[in-house]
Amino acid sequence: MTFQAETPKDDSAxxxxxxxxxxxxxxxxxxxxxxxxxxxxxxxxxxEALTQAATGExxxxxxxxxxxxxxxxxxxxxxxxxxxxxxxxRADGSGVDAxxxxxxxxxxxxxxxxxxxxxxxxxxxxRACQAPYATVCDVLSLVDPAVLxxxxxxxxxxxxxxxxxxxxxxxxxxxxxxxxxxxxxALSLAALALSEEARPVLLYGGNSRLRQTVExxxxxxxxxxxxxxxxxxxxxxxxxxxQNALEGLYLEKASHWDPSLDLLRSWSEHPLQTTARALGHTxxxxxxxxxxxxxxxxxxxxxxxxxxxxxxxxxxxxxPGLGMGAWGSGGPKPxxxxxxxxxxxxxxxxxxLEVAATLGAHPCTMGQVGRELLVEQALARExxxxxxxxxxxxxxxxxxxxxxxxxxxxxxxxxSQAALILLDALQPVGVTVLAVDATFLGPALGAVASVEPLxxxxxxxxxxFLKLGTAVCLEGRGRExxxxxxxxxxxxxxxxxxVEVRAGTLEVIPLAxxxxxxxxxxxxxxxxxGPAHRGRTTRVYADGGVLGVVVDARGRPLSLPAEPGxxxxxxxxxxxxxxx
Amino acid sequence: MWVxxxxxVTERTILRRERLLPEPGEVLVQVGDFVQAMDVVARLHxxxxxxxxxxxxxxxxxxxxxxxxxxxxxxxxxxAGEPLAVRRGPLGLGGRAARAPAEGRLWxxxxxxxxxxxxxxxxxxxxxxRGRVVRVVESRGxxxxxxxxxxxxxxxxxxxxxxxxxxxxxRTDPLDRAAVDISCRGSVVVCGFLDSxxxxxELAKVQAQGVIxxxxxxxxxxxxxxxxxxxxxxxxxxxxxxxxxAYALLAQHExxxxxLLGCAPGVHAQRGPEVAIPVPESGEPAPEPPAGVAVGARxxxxxxxxxxxxxxxxxxxxHPQPVDGAPRWGARVQLEGGELVFVPWNNxxxxx
Numbered sequence: 060m061t062f063q064a065e066t067p068k069d070d071s072a073x074x075x076x077x078x079x080x081x082x083x084x085x086x087x088x089x090x091x092x093x094x095x096x097x098x099x100x101x102x103x104x105x106x107e108a109l110t111q112a113a114t115g116e117x118x119x120x121x122x123x124x125x126x127x128x129x130x131x132x133x134x135x136x137x138x139x140x141x142x143x144x145x146x147x148x149r150a151d152g153s154g155v156d157a158x159x160x161x162x163x164x165x166x167x168x169x170x171x172x173x174x175x176x177x178x179x180x181x182x183x184x185x186r187a188c189q190a191p192y193a194t195v196c197d198v199l200s201l202v203d204p205a206v207l208x209x210x211x212x213x214x215x216x217x218x219x220x221x222x223x224x225x226x227x228x229x230x231x232x233x234x235x236x237x238x239x240x241x242x243x244x245a246l247s248l249a250a251l252a253l254s255e256e257a258r259p260v261l262l263y264g265g266n267s268r269l270r271q272t273v274e275x276x277x278x279x280x281x282x283x284x285x286x287x288x289x290x291x292x293x294x295x296x297x298x299x300x301x302q303n304a305l306e307g308l309y310l311e312k313a314s315h316w317d318p319s320l321d322l323l324r325s326w327s328e329h330p331l332q333t334t335a336r337a338l339g340h341t342x343x344x345x346x347x348x349x350x351x352x353x354x355x356x357x358x359x360x361x362x363x364x365x366x367x368x369x370x371x372x373x374x375x376x377x378x379p380g381l382g383m384g385a386w387g388s389g390g391p392k393p394x395x396x397x398x399x400x401x402x403x404x405x406x407x408x409x410x411x412l413e414v415a416a417t418l419g420a421h422p423c424t425m426g427q428v429g430r431e432l433l434v435e436q437a438l439a440r441e442x443x444x445x446x447x448x449x450x451x452x453x454x455x456x457x458x459x460x461x462x463x464x465x466x467x468x469x470x471x472x473x474x475s476q477a478a479l480i481l482l483d484a485l486q487p488v489g490v491t492v493l494a495v496d497a498t499f500l501g502p503a504l505g506a507v508a509s510v511e512p513l514x515x516x517x518x519x520x521x522x523x524f525l526k527l528g529t530a531v532c533l534e535g536r537g538r539e540x541x542x543x544x545x546x547x548x549x550x551x552x553x554x555x556x557x558v559e560v561r562a563g564t565l566e567v568i569p570l571a572x573x574x575x576x577x578x579x580x581x582x583x584x585x586x587x588x589g590p591a592h593r594g595r596t597t598r599v600y601a602d603g604g605v606l607g608v609v610v611d612a613r614g615r616p617l618s619l620p621a622e623p624g625x626x627x628x629x630x631x632x633x634x635x636x637x638x639x
Numbered sequence: 640m641w642v643x644x645x646x647x648v649t650e651r652t653i654l655r656r657e658r659l660l661p662e663p664g665e666v667l668v669q670v671g672d673f674v675q676a677m678d679v680v681a682r683l684h685x686x687x688x689x690x691x692x693x694x695x696x697x698x699x700x701x702x703x704x705x706x707x708x709x710x711x712x713x714x715x716x717x718x719a720g721e722p723l724a725v726r727r728g729p730l731g732l733g734g735r736a737a738r739a740p741a742e743g744r745l746w747x748x749x750x751x752x753x754x755x756x757x758x759x760x761x762x763x764x765x766x767x768x769r770g771r772v773v774r775v776v777e778s779r780g781x782x783x784x785x786x787x788x789x790x791x792x793x794x795x796x797x798x799x800x801x802x803x804x805x806x807x808x809x810r811t812d813p814l815d816r817a818a819v820d821i822s823c824r825g826s827v828v829v830c831g832f833l834d835s836x837x838x839x840x841e842l843a844k845v846q847a848q849g850v851i852x853x854x855x856x857x858x859x860x861x862x863x864x865x866x867x868x869x870x871x872x873x874x875x876x877x878x879x880x881x882x883x884x885a886y887a888l889l890a891q892h893e894x895x896x897x898x899l900l901g902c903a904p905g906v907h908a909q910r911g912p913e914v915a916i917p918v919p920e921s922g923e924p925a926p927e928p929p930a931g932v933a934v935g936a937r938x939x940x941x942x943x944x945x946x947x948x949x950x951x952x953x954x955x956x957x958h959p960q961p962v963d964g965a966p967r968w969g970a971r972v973q974l975e976g977g978e979l980v981f982v983p984w985n986n987x988x989x990x991x
Binding site for chain 1: 640641642643644645647661662663685686687688689690691747749752754757791793794856857858860872875876877903904905909910911913928941942943944946962963964965967983985986
């Protein structure tokens with residue numbers, strides 16, 4: 060894994076010597092300090108704190124605590140006596156030259172999607188609502204004329220749903236105008252039942268010829284924003300402008316939710332970003348700059364975010380309500396049967412749910428005894444697998460780099476546990492570098508790049524994620540015990556090692572962090588290494604990691620024995636194989 | 640230094656609670672008023688059963704000025720089928736009428752539309768605490784302040800409740816169906832943990848006003864959400880007993896009026912689950928919440944094998960300690976009963 064950094068032509072022109080990146084998350088707030096050391100930007104320190112130590116505390120308190128942690132570690136004053144960050148850096152070494160901030164703490168943006176045809180505008184509208192931290196609270200089709208006549212019904216829905224945004228879509232550029240016109244009229248009448256301050260924003264992303272009409276009709280009732288038509292024709296979709304508008308509205312809503320976030324905004328001359336967007340920047344940079352297919356999964360307490368760069372295709376999806384602590388806050392409840400699939404020992408379904416629910420009640424906590432940890436790790440697999448699916452990325456794809464982000468994956472007792480969670484939930488195929496980002500570098504560097512791209516690139520190259528190792532994952536199926544892969548390892552010191560890996564097993568080959576080795580891979584009958592390695596024998600260079608090289612010969616798709624006892628035994632064997 | 644989660648379990652604190660309408664309405668109290676928990680401090684009438692009548696369409700008008708045709712004034716009531724607006728034809732022939740589709744009150748005229756409103760839906764906000772109004776928020780509500788004993792919970796459901804505190808089970812004991820009888824009516828009952836759906840259903844049947852438990856078995860969760868009884872659990876899920884400090888405080892106030900809020904916790908909620916017991920005002924300042932962890936601090940264990948136990952910090956190791964094979968920062972805590980254990984910061988909460 061090599062992250063190429065561009066060196067600026069005029070290095071001396073750069074003035075930013077130190078950057079503090081802060082993130083205000085729903086449970087934890089984080090701060091990292093990046094500084095120029097002997098001409099190169101390096102990660103100097105990171106700090107983490109609870110966003111809210113006490114109920115009702117303003118969320119900025121957590122950001123201040125995280126900054127203070129960095130100050131304690133570095134011995135450098137970063138906050139003034141009044142609690143404001145010291146910017147720019149002073150002659151006595153206190154403060155920093157720039158501060159950037161990211162945010163995911165506020166509740167998601169509630170969107171009421173209103174449109175015409177289910178398979179057309181509403182389908183595109185749903186995809187547009189995959190903007191970071193937006194959640195669709197209801198969907199209404201205006202195709203049925205009875206809906207348009209029922210202003211009382213629309214009023215009751217508005218009063219019940221209390222959406223932040225009514226997102227109105229519908230009509231291709233050449234399409235009929237009548238239903239949208241009547242829909243806007245009905246929605247405008249319905250909004251009159253709410254006080255002005257309680258009314259949502261009307262975001263219009265339908266037939267652009269009607270934009271002015273919509274503004275005229277809805278203007279007295281709503282604050283109207285218009286974006287490009289999400290479905291200009293039956294064959295075309297235009298989602299990004301609507302997604303950007305929804306993301307902007309989320310950031311706008313943040314200040315209403317907690318006024319202290321206005322202060323956070325004022326701390327920086329650089330625009331506040333969502334944590335998901337900032338992670339997306341980093342993944343996009345990594346993917347395009349190094350020509351890699353990169354997948355990052357940020358497993359948070361309340362939200363799981365998937366960011367992927369695959370060839371030229373970029374995917375960013377944050378899923379509010381899907382997270383490690385979401386169970387207690389009304390999020391979707393995990394089925395104990397699904398979680399039991401990943402448990403190496405028999406744990407009663409009720410106990411499984413109680414561990415998950417207690418984590419929801421105390422999302423800042425960590426499992427401390429074996430059974431708690433096993434259930435939490437099963438929950439992590441389920442969250443990641445579901446997030447991947449909802450991001451439209453199936454398991455079993457080849458990735459060059461997979462990064463597991465977030466406090467849970469970063470703070471697991473053993474790195475092998477994080478590796479096994481990522482392998483089980485994502486089921487990559489081919490040769491993949493596995494890494495974890497325990498210190499919030501992924502989003503932070505995405506934000507840092509908006510100030511100093513070189514700083515982000517150099518820190519990514521030198522101090523970035525903790526490399527777990529290189530995974531060699533086989534596609535296909537074979538009889539248990541049959542030869543799945545023959546590996547010949549040629550280490551940098553000239554030593555060689557031959558390993559035969561059997562079908563249905565996981566095998567770890569030593570390769571230390573910072574080392575590199577050539578792998579000669581010969582899949583057995585019924586197995587292959589995915590589309591990038593179709594030959595009978597493949598030679599690749601592998602990076603070492605805290606685990607080494609992990610050969611996953613369990614096949615794809617991963618299948619677990621149906622009989623619970625046999626399944627638990629198999630899962631236990633895999634845990635043992637990786638030392639998880 | 641890490642600042643752990645703070646759980647308030649205190650005999651006396653000054654509580655201020657904002658009691659606001661979601662939209663502007665009428666405030667019924669003034670600064671200085673003494674209020675009971677059930678008193679309504681603000682109310683509004685949400686428009687309901689709105690009917691829209693397209694007068695231009697019904698009268699076949701050419702422009703949108705409908706006022707000359709209206710036969711009713713704003714605020715007047717109309718019966719179903721009664722004309723709202725009439726256009727007379729030449730020589731009084733061939734006239735047209737826009738009629739009310741249902742009984743209602745002429746609420747608004749918007750362009751070509753007349754909006755009729757059915758019976759408005761009242762929305763009221765109660766004081767929640769017995770105390771004094773210290774601030775009025777114009778058109779929205781008030782801030783009520785009181786001195787109260789406070790127990791913050793870990794999770795809850797069922798919303799706000801008010802009643803008289805009644806202890807029906809020991810700190811480590813489940814709520815027994817047999818302990819629920821008519822004497823629980825109007826009460827907020829206290830028990831160690833909840834594992835009986837029947838007991839909960841019976842509480843709802845006898846019109847108990849709420850439940851406070853140390854923890855809740857998962858098997859009871861669906862029923863707890865369904866019966867809608869305000870419920871606060873102090874520790875989490877399973878059979879962990881209520882922490883000793885919370886139980887002692889609640890037992891000490893048995894027979895007193897209590898307000899409770901059963902809601903899920905989380906950073907997205909401005910308030911968390913809580914139990915508040917108003918106490919007589921005292922001239923002495925209320926104890927401050929703990930500011931930071933130090934040797935001697937009283938703490939509670941949130942997770943792990945000692946979940947729900949209370950203890951005192953004995954030492955703050957300078958280095959991380961191994962927990963299940965991983966180095967963790969935390970504190971050495973002497974638990975009730977004398978056991979000395981190391982607990983990671985994330986799993987500790989300061990009490991006070």
